[in-house]
Amino acid sequence: MPTCSWIREKDSDAFYAALESVPSPGGExxxxxxxxxxxxxxxxxxxxxxxxxxxxxGRRPFVTFGGAEPKSTDVIRQRIDSKSVAIFDTTRAYLSRDHSTFSEIALSKVAGELARNSDGRLWIRLKNQFDANADPIHTEYDLSFRVYDDDAKLKRVDLAFVKTLGKDGVTMDDVDAFIRQTEDIAVPEYSAAMADYVIGVLVKDGDPATGIRAATRDYGSRYEGALTVLREFARPLPRLLCSLIRFSRNDFALGHMAATGFGLLDSANAQLSPLAHKGGRWTATKPTPASDEKKMTVCPVDNGSAAVLWRAGQLAATARWSRDLEAQLHAEADVPNLDPEDRQKFFALWAATAHRLGKKESAIYPLRNLAGSYCFGQWADMLLEEIDR
Ligand SMILES: [Zn+2]
CATH class of the missing domain: 3.30.160 (Double Stranded RNA Binding Domain)
Incomplete structure (x- = not known):
């Protein structure tokens, strides 16, 4: 049986009256x-x-050094120029050396404080109290300073590197000797990154006689680690090591293409970088062959890169295609255990040279091998289409 609500009888008039809408006297x-x-x-x-x-x-407060915002956790390896510091949408700034006590600093003093640091860790908290009654917006940066701008020290490391590691037949014992020699120079990150480059070379070559563990084939992480540090140093030796790492990894982005003074590398980069760019087009300009400059051995180069560099130099100077040459290229590109990225460079040089010398049919095999690859794939697809027409 349903229950129903009840009202007192004498309230019924009021109840029914309330069901009718009555306009308010003041209007809507x-x-x-x-x-x-x-x-x-x-x-x-x-x-x-x-x-x-x-x-x-409110907008998020932030700071830039030289036009770029640091990451929320970042390593600063180049001394900050106070003139390059800009602060945006910030009402107050706070600094801390231990991440527990923050002290306020005038906005006009932040740039000078940043420029003073060369080591240690600094936390910066920026606050944008954009409205007195609203919650402020905060941005925090955790900056580790590892600024090595003592040229004399860096030069000592460079010299030790060339003396101990700039030779053929380098082993892990040489790497250990280099680390020992540079221990007291107190630029540990710089020398460790250089050692990482050489360990990367040895791992990529994969010869257990050099003292590397045969199981490790991941040279990429060594190269990446070395690159992260060395690219911050505007010195000839780290610049050369960075270029060799990028060459090995098929990173031909124009932004960091620069002459290194190593003729074979510069010539190979000039040949390969136009092929690696999206939508780029191979113009049949003859690359300048490597000059016979006075050479000095400064660093080891992994076998795969060295083979590509040598072949690139040969092909740049080649004016005539031959069956012998094609057979040699076939043999080189088909070497078992060749690093896949080095194989791509072989194919790209092969195809580009055949195309330059008007031997389109000789370009088809390497181009088909490159089709769909991330570095030279687009160029290969374009050239195959052109040859088909
Ligand atoms: Zn308001």
Whole structure:
């Protein structure tokens, strides 16, 4: 049995009266919005929204060094130039050396404080109190300073590197000797990165006689680790090591293409970088062959890269295609255990040279091998299409 609500009989008039809508004597009250921050009143939702966005919306505070914002956790390896520091959308700034006590610093003093650091760790907290009544917006940076701008020390490491590691037949014992020699120079990250380059070479070559563990084939992480540090140093030796690492990894981005003074490398880069760019087109300009400059051995080069470099130099100077040459290229590209990225460079040089010398049919095999590859794939697809026509 359903239950029903009940009313007292004498209330029934009032009850029924309430069911009829009775217009209020003052007329319909228009809806309105009151701003929670400044109590201003808005008749329309749209004008209220515009007021909130225009008056009470804060932006994230941030800092830039030389036009780039650091990551929230970053390593600073180049001394910060106080003139290159810019702070945006910030009302207050705080610094800490231990991440527990922060002390406020005038915004005008932040740049000078950053420029003073060469080691240690610094936390910066920026606050944007964009509205007195709203929660402020914070940005925090955790910066580790490892600035080595003592040229004399870096030069000592460079010299030790060339003396101990700039030779054929380098082994892990030589790497250990280099680390020992540079221990007291106190630029550990720099020398460790250089050692990482050489360990990367030995791992990539994979010869257990050099003292590497035969199981490790991951030279990529050594190369990447070395690159992360060495690219921050505007010195000839780290620049050369970075170029060799990028060459090995098929990284031909134009942004960091620069002459290294190592003729074979510069010539090979000049041949390969136009092929690696998206939508780039191989123009049949003859690359300048490596000059016979006075050579000095400064660093080991992994066998795969060395073979590609040598072949690139040969092909740049080749004016005539021959069956012998094609057979040699076939043999080189088909070497078992050749690093896949080195194989791609062989194929690209082969195809580009055959195409330059008008031997289109000789370019087809290497181009088909490159089709779909991330580095030279687009160029290969384009050239295959051109040859098909
Ligand atoms: Zn308001």
């Amino acid at each position: 009250r228009a809806p309105s919005w009151q701003c929670p921050f400044c109590a201003a009143i808005f008749p329309k939702a749209e004008s209220f929204r515009l007021h909130l966005e225009g008056t009470h919306t």
